[in-house]
Amino acid sequence: YEVYRGTSPGGEKVKIGDSGVKTGYTDSTAGSSGTFYYTVRAQNSQGFGPQSNEVAPPVVALPPPETACTAPGLTKLTDASGDGIIAGSDLKSLQIAQPYQTTGVNWLTFTINTDPGQAVQPLGSAWFVSMKKVNGATTTYKGVRMVWNGATPTFESYTPSPNSSGTVDGRFVAAGSQKPAASGSYAPPYDKIVITVNAADLGLSDGSLINGFVSGVSQPANPTNTGANASTLYDQMPNSLAYTGGYTVDSQACRPNTPPTAAMSAVPTSGTAPLLVSFDGSASTDSDTATPADTIASYTFDFGDGTSSGAQSSPSVSHTYATGGSYTASLTVTDSRGAVSTNSAQATIAAAPPQPDLDVTNLVPSNNQAKQGDKITFTATIKNVGQGSADVSNTEFILDGTTVLGTPNTSSLAPGSETLVSVQWQTTSRTPKGNHKVVATADINKAVAESDEGNNAMEITIFLQGNKTR
CATH class of the missing domain: 2.60.40 (Immunoglobulin-like)
Structure with missing residues (x-):
């Protein structure tokens, strides 16, 4: 016998099983609610006969699975x-x-x-x-x-x-x-x-x-x-x-297993990326203390940036947030009998975007033998020693603390890259002899937010005597 099921009268299109030669069949796949319609088709050595009349028996819930934990067992x-x-x-x-x-x-x-x-x-x-x-x-x-x-x-x-x-x-x-x-x-x-x-x-x-x-x-x-x-x-x-x-005989097989409670701390919770954060879940607990007491068997840290520690036996771990953003880190713990924590153990990590840091790493004159009246070129090397990219800025060259020789544009710089910027000083016969100080200051207008604003300048001294510069 072939058994067919449908969800509307005359709609028995799905073959759900064969009863063999038995004249009864139990459908355990229909679902627990709704009305289901059935027909049966018989087969012998000559082939299949027509489908039977239609029936719509009541849905009876399946009994719960047997367990030794509850009588009768x-x-x-x-x-x-x-x-x-x-x-x-x-x-x-x-x-x-x-x-x-x-x-x-x-x-x-x-x-x-x-x-x-x-x-x-x-x-x-x-x-x-x-x-x-x-x-x-x-x-x-x-x-x-x-x-x-x-x-x-x-x-x-x-x-x-x-x-x-x-x-x-x-x-x-x-x-x-x-x-x-x-x-x-x-x-x-x-x-x-x-x-x-x-x-x-x-x-x-x-x-x-x-x-x-x-x-x-x-x-x-x-x-x-x-x-x-x-x-x-x-x-x-x-x-x-x-x-x-x-x-x-097993006295522990039916022992209730209360989920453990996860607890997590994070230090620090804010800073500039790349930000190294230490997580600690050692305060997690399990309330099942009857002998043998449950213990925390594994810790899984989700760092909130698409990565996790995976299950580990250690309650602590460190993680570096490479890019800026706000991240919700969480901890899930599993106890020694397999129960998993359901509470929320979270920490919000605020990682500021990586910042650039412009530094004048070199400042040189073009000619140490210049005569009064000659033109001297000063070239500064501007390097981004920070972790973030620096936008376009200006570098100021100032002579003897008062005279601005120029504020040339400085190109945008990726982390670790550098560029050269230059200005010229046209001396005259009236230019005083002796020492002259030249200071080059990167990002003079503070257009770039830097991780260190105190390392932007370099100073050199030139000595002008007669027609020579030393």
């Missing part, structure tokens, strides 16, 4: 219905749960599901679960049961003893091995036996493996004689009484 055994003898003896399934306990005690809860039973069961009858444990060459058995020794049931753990053939199926109890269960219930409609025991009473601890289960309902032929040949089975799971399934 994980299904370990199942049995077909209709093979019980007395009311409540038709076994349907066995489930086991181990909810987390803050006390550190491993409580195991066993649920035996049956058909509806009766308030009082026959004297001596018992609903039991037997467990097999294999440790190397040694196999041992433990069990839990509800037994009727009177008008009310007793819930207990016990050690099963062999039957007449020498095998252990859980029906028979080793004398003196019984221990009261922590709790037990058998309530209307009497279709569920719930037994909670301390795992230690079953010889189990963290990491212990149960290698198989069987379950049954037994009735002694004579309640006062419960020897190996004195019990009848009303029903059993599995029917073969072969131990099947398994479970590992």
Whole structure:
């Protein structure tokens, strides 16, 4: 059979599956809301027949996935219905749960599901679960049961003893091995036996493996004689009484895991790019302090500029912001059991754009032997020693502190680049002999915002005597 689905009457265009030769089909892909329409087409050796009539069954939510963390827990055994003898003896399934306990005690809860039973069961009858444990060459058995020794049931753990053939199926109890269960219930409609025991009473601890289960309902032929040949089975799971399934005791598997809390500091949070910032997440915490306490296993710093540290074990890291801008850095931490922080741990980093720095790195005259009346050329080397580009500016040459020889344009300069600018001084016969000071100052008009405004000038002294300059 082919099954087709649509979202409107007559719109069954999507083939969603084949049921094979089965006459039933469960659609688990339709979604949880809306109305869905279905038709079916059959196939035999001659080909496909016409599509069937249309149906629009109600959408039924899928059951939540089973978990050992919440009773009734994980299904370990199942049995077909209709093979019980007395009311409540038709076994349907066995489930086991181990909810987390803050006390550190491993409580195991066993649920035996049956058909509806009766308030009082026959004297001596018992609903039991037997467990097999294999440790190397040694196999041992433990069990839990509800037994009727009177008008009310007793819930207990016990050690099963062999039957007449020498095998252990859980029906028979080793004398003196019984221990009261922590709790037990058998309530209307009497279709569920719930037994909670301390795992230690079953010889189990963290990491212990149960290698198989069987379950049954037994009735002694004579309640006062419960020897190996004195019990009848009303029903059993599995029917073969072969131990099947398994479970590992783990007190931490269902332990709640509260997300850790990230905390981050950054120093500095402002400055000029390239800006080196140190981040520290060592103040991050985890509130799950019960033994064994959770710890912060990894730190992931997102620097807000498209890069991150990746997951790292160290709580600190440094990062350089190469360009100017405002960046929101954040920290995410993961604890030792995999929970990830959800809180906001952020710092805003304000990185000013990289600034240029114009410096006069050299200043030379053109002629050290000039005569009075000659023309002298002064050439200055202007270099951008900063990290940012410098726009066009002017360089001033001033003689003896008062006479401006010129303010030539200085071209734009990329970081690390330099250029030459020059002016000329036309001396005359009246030019005083002796020392003369020439100062070249870059960016005289402060047109360029520099990282250091105090290194823009260079001074030289020339000596004019007669017709020579030295």
